[in-house]
Amino acid sequence: xxxxxxxxxxxxxxxLRKRRIPLGQPYLKxxxxxRNTGATxxxxxxxxxxxxxxxxxxxxxxxxxxxxxxxxxxxxDHFVAVLLDSxxxxxxxxxxxxxxxxxxxxxxxxxxxxxIIKGINSGHRTVAVVNQIRSIDKRRLLSEDAINGLxxxxxxxxxxxxxxxxxxxxxxYRLTRPQFNLLKxxxxxxxxxxYVSHDDEELVDF
Numbered sequence: 001x002x003x004x005x006x007x008x009x010x011x012x013x014x015x016l017r018k019r020r021i022p023l024g025q026p027y028l029k030x031x032x033x034x035r036n037t038g039a040t041x042x043x044x045x046x047x048x049x050x051x052x053x054x055x056x057x058x059x060x061x062x063x064x065x066x067x068x069x070x071x072x073x074x075x076x077d078h079f080v081a082v083l084l085d086s087x088x089x090x091x092x093x094x095x096x097x098x099x100x101x102x103x104x105x106x107x108x109x110x111x112x113x114x115x116i117i118k119g120i121n122s123g124h125r126t127v128a129v130v131n132q133i134r135s136i137d138k139r140r141l142l143s144e145d146a147i148n149g150l151x152x153x154x155x156x157x158x159x160x161x162x163x164x165x166x167x168x169x170x171x172x173y174r175l176t177r178p179q180f181n182l183l184k185x186x187x188x189x190x191x192x193x194x195y196v197s198h199d200d201e202e203l204v205d206f
Contacts, residue, residue, distance in 0.1 A: 009119055010172040012062070014141060015088075016050035016150070020161040023048045042147040043139055049154060052138040053164055055088040059180040061117060061173035064095070064140040074132055079120050081128060081175055081183060092135045096183060101125040112186045113201050119173045128183055130190050142168060
Protein backbone atom coordinates (compact mmCIF):
# COMPACT_ATOMS: atom_id res chain seq x y z
CA UNK A 1 0.00 0.00 0.00
CA UNK A 2 1.98 3.00 -1.25
CA UNK A 3 1.53 6.61 -0.16
CA UNK A 4 0.47 7.47 -3.70
CA UNK A 5 -1.89 4.51 -3.85
CA UNK A 6 -5.13 6.50 -3.79
CA UNK A 7 -4.20 8.56 -6.86
CA UNK A 8 -4.92 5.74 -9.32
CA UNK A 9 -8.36 4.32 -10.03
CA UNK A 10 -8.39 0.54 -9.86
CA UNK A 11 -11.02 -2.09 -10.46
CA UNK A 12 -12.16 -5.17 -8.60
CA UNK A 13 -14.03 -8.02 -10.28
CA UNK A 14 -16.83 -9.33 -8.10
CA UNK A 15 -16.85 -13.10 -8.60
CA LEU A 16 -19.64 -15.32 -7.32
CA ARG A 17 -19.81 -19.11 -7.41
CA LYS A 18 -23.16 -20.82 -7.85
CA ARG A 19 -24.11 -23.11 -4.98
CA ARG A 20 -25.09 -26.67 -5.86
CA ILE A 21 -27.88 -26.55 -3.27
CA PRO A 22 -29.36 -23.14 -2.37
CA LEU A 23 -29.51 -22.14 1.27
CA GLY A 24 -32.88 -22.95 2.77
CA GLN A 25 -33.47 -19.86 4.89
CA PRO A 26 -33.00 -16.19 4.08
CA TYR A 27 -31.44 -14.06 6.77
CA LEU A 28 -34.71 -12.14 7.20
CA LYS A 29 -37.78 -13.99 8.45
CA UNK A 30 -41.41 -13.43 9.34
CA UNK A 31 -42.86 -9.93 9.27
CA UNK A 32 -39.45 -8.39 8.64
CA UNK A 33 -39.03 -10.47 5.48
CA UNK A 34 -42.51 -9.53 4.27
CA ARG A 35 -41.91 -5.82 4.80
CA ASN A 36 -38.38 -5.54 3.47
CA THR A 37 -37.57 -3.60 0.33
CA GLY A 38 -37.06 -4.95 -3.15
CA ALA A 39 -33.37 -4.15 -2.82
CA THR A 40 -33.09 -6.47 0.14
CA UNK A 41 -35.03 -9.20 -1.65
CA UNK A 42 -32.51 -9.23 -4.49
CA UNK A 43 -29.68 -9.66 -2.00
CA UNK A 44 -31.48 -12.60 -0.41
CA UNK A 45 -31.48 -14.22 -3.87
CA UNK A 46 -27.72 -13.70 -4.23
CA UNK A 47 -27.17 -14.96 -0.67
CA UNK A 48 -29.21 -18.14 -1.17
CA UNK A 49 -27.84 -19.19 -4.55
CA UNK A 50 -24.27 -17.85 -4.78
CA UNK A 51 -21.20 -17.67 -2.60
CA UNK A 52 -18.56 -14.96 -2.95
CA UNK A 53 -15.21 -15.71 -4.56
CA UNK A 54 -13.16 -12.51 -4.51
CA UNK A 55 -10.60 -11.14 -2.07
CA UNK A 56 -10.24 -7.68 -0.56
CA UNK A 57 -7.21 -6.12 1.12
CA UNK A 58 -6.78 -3.90 4.16
CA UNK A 59 -6.74 -0.23 3.21
CA UNK A 60 -8.97 -0.62 0.16
CA UNK A 61 -12.14 1.47 -0.14
CA UNK A 62 -15.41 0.38 -1.78
CA UNK A 63 -19.00 1.54 -2.10
CA UNK A 64 -21.30 -0.70 -0.03
CA UNK A 65 -25.11 -0.87 0.04
CA UNK A 66 -27.05 -0.92 3.32
CA UNK A 67 -30.72 -1.00 2.22
CA UNK A 68 -32.33 -1.40 5.64
CA UNK A 69 -32.56 1.55 8.03
CA UNK A 70 -32.69 0.94 11.76
CA UNK A 71 -32.34 3.71 14.33
CA UNK A 72 -29.08 5.64 14.10
CA UNK A 73 -27.22 2.99 12.08
CA UNK A 74 -25.76 4.18 8.79
CA UNK A 75 -27.95 3.15 5.87
CA UNK A 76 -28.10 3.62 2.13
CA ASP A 77 -24.93 3.70 0.01
CA HIS A 78 -21.71 4.42 1.91
CA PHE A 79 -18.06 4.08 1.13
CA VAL A 80 -16.27 1.75 3.52
CA ALA A 81 -12.59 1.22 4.31
CA VAL A 82 -11.42 -2.37 4.69
CA LEU A 83 -9.67 -3.00 8.04
CA LEU A 84 -8.45 -6.57 7.52
CA ASP A 85 -7.47 -8.72 4.56
CA SER A 86 -10.27 -11.09 3.56
CA UNK A 87 -9.51 -14.12 1.36
CA UNK A 88 -11.67 -15.06 -1.61
CA UNK A 89 -13.31 -17.91 0.32
CA UNK A 90 -14.30 -15.63 3.22
CA UNK A 91 -17.80 -14.18 2.65
CA UNK A 92 -17.23 -11.40 5.21
CA UNK A 93 -15.13 -8.24 5.22
CA UNK A 94 -14.44 -6.06 8.27
CA UNK A 95 -14.91 -2.38 7.48
CA UNK A 96 -15.23 1.12 8.88
CA UNK A 97 -17.99 3.22 7.25
CA UNK A 98 -16.92 6.57 5.74
CA UNK A 99 -18.77 9.82 5.18
CA UNK A 100 -18.06 13.32 3.91
CA UNK A 101 -16.68 15.70 6.51
CA UNK A 102 -19.16 18.35 7.57
CA UNK A 103 -18.25 20.38 10.63
CA UNK A 104 -21.86 20.70 11.74
CA UNK A 105 -22.23 16.95 12.28
CA UNK A 106 -18.65 15.91 13.04
CA UNK A 107 -18.81 13.83 16.22
CA UNK A 108 -15.47 13.87 18.09
CA UNK A 109 -16.59 10.84 20.08
CA UNK A 110 -16.87 8.65 16.97
CA UNK A 111 -15.43 10.36 13.86
CA UNK A 112 -11.79 10.50 12.81
CA UNK A 113 -10.67 12.83 10.03
CA UNK A 114 -8.88 11.08 7.16
CA UNK A 115 -8.64 13.98 4.74
CA ILE A 116 -9.18 13.58 0.99
CA ILE A 117 -9.44 10.09 -0.48
CA LYS A 118 -8.90 10.42 -4.20
CA GLY A 119 -11.95 9.43 -6.24
CA ILE A 120 -14.66 9.46 -3.56
CA ASN A 121 -16.98 12.03 -1.98
CA SER A 122 -16.46 14.44 -4.89
CA GLY A 123 -13.09 15.47 -3.56
CA HIS A 124 -14.43 16.48 -0.16
CA ARG A 125 -12.62 15.51 3.00
CA THR A 126 -13.63 12.19 4.52
CA VAL A 127 -14.17 11.00 8.07
CA ALA A 128 -14.29 7.42 9.33
CA VAL A 129 -17.15 6.55 11.69
CA VAL A 130 -15.13 4.42 14.08
CA ASN A 131 -17.98 3.50 16.43
CA GLN A 132 -19.78 1.73 13.56
CA ILE A 133 -17.08 -0.80 12.72
CA ARG A 134 -18.74 -3.90 11.37
CA SER A 135 -18.27 -7.10 9.42
CA ILE A 136 -20.40 -7.09 6.28
CA ASP A 137 -21.19 -9.64 3.62
CA LYS A 138 -19.21 -9.01 0.44
CA ARG A 139 -22.43 -9.16 -1.55
CA ARG A 140 -23.14 -5.65 -0.20
CA LEU A 141 -20.74 -4.43 -2.90
CA LEU A 142 -23.04 -5.65 -5.68
CA SER A 143 -25.25 -3.14 -7.50
CA GLU A 144 -28.92 -3.88 -8.14
CA ASP A 145 -28.27 -3.99 -11.89
CA ALA A 146 -25.62 -6.66 -11.38
CA ILE A 147 -27.91 -8.81 -9.22
CA ASN A 148 -30.79 -8.41 -11.67
CA GLY A 149 -28.51 -9.56 -14.49
CA LEU A 150 -27.40 -12.51 -12.42
CA UNK A 151 -31.02 -13.37 -11.65
CA UNK A 152 -31.86 -13.36 -15.38
CA UNK A 153 -29.00 -15.74 -16.18
CA UNK A 154 -30.00 -17.95 -13.28
CA UNK A 155 -33.62 -18.21 -14.43
CA UNK A 156 -32.47 -19.17 -17.94
CA UNK A 157 -30.23 -21.94 -16.51
CA UNK A 158 -27.15 -20.32 -18.04
CA UNK A 159 -25.01 -20.88 -14.93
CA UNK A 160 -23.87 -24.32 -13.82
CA UNK A 161 -23.37 -25.56 -10.27
CA UNK A 162 -20.03 -24.36 -8.83
CA UNK A 163 -19.47 -22.13 -11.86
CA UNK A 164 -17.73 -18.83 -11.10
CA UNK A 165 -19.29 -15.75 -12.66
CA UNK A 166 -17.86 -12.25 -12.92
CA UNK A 167 -20.98 -10.41 -11.87
CA UNK A 168 -19.58 -6.90 -11.87
CA UNK A 169 -16.37 -4.89 -12.08
CA UNK A 170 -16.34 -2.02 -9.60
CA UNK A 171 -14.06 0.85 -8.66
CA UNK A 172 -11.46 0.15 -6.02
CA TYR A 173 -9.92 3.04 -4.10
CA ARG A 174 -7.16 3.06 -1.51
CA LEU A 175 -6.19 4.87 1.63
CA THR A 176 -2.64 6.21 1.70
CA ARG A 177 -0.31 4.57 4.19
CA PRO A 178 -0.62 7.47 6.70
CA GLN A 179 -4.41 7.36 6.40
CA PHE A 180 -4.55 3.60 6.98
CA ASN A 181 -2.04 3.70 9.84
CA LEU A 182 -4.10 6.42 11.54
CA LEU A 183 -7.34 4.49 11.04
CA LYS A 184 -5.82 1.27 12.35
CA UNK A 185 -4.31 2.99 15.42
CA UNK A 186 -7.54 4.81 16.28
CA UNK A 187 -9.62 1.66 15.76
CA UNK A 188 -7.44 -0.43 18.07
CA UNK A 189 -7.47 2.35 20.65
CA UNK A 190 -11.24 2.63 20.44
CA UNK A 191 -11.70 -1.09 21.05
CA UNK A 192 -9.28 -1.10 23.99
CA UNK A 193 -10.11 2.24 25.63
CA UNK A 194 -13.70 2.82 24.47
CA TYR A 195 -13.00 6.29 23.10
CA VAL A 196 -11.63 7.88 19.92
CA SER A 197 -8.22 9.55 20.16
CA HIS A 198 -7.45 12.47 17.83
CA ASP A 199 -3.82 12.83 18.88
CA ASP A 200 -2.31 11.67 15.58
CA GLU A 201 -4.63 13.36 13.07
CA GLU A 202 -1.83 15.73 12.08
CA LEU A 203 -0.01 12.74 10.54
CA VAL A 204 -2.49 12.83 7.65
CA ASP A 205 -2.08 15.45 4.93
CA PHE A 206 -5.49 17.15 4.84
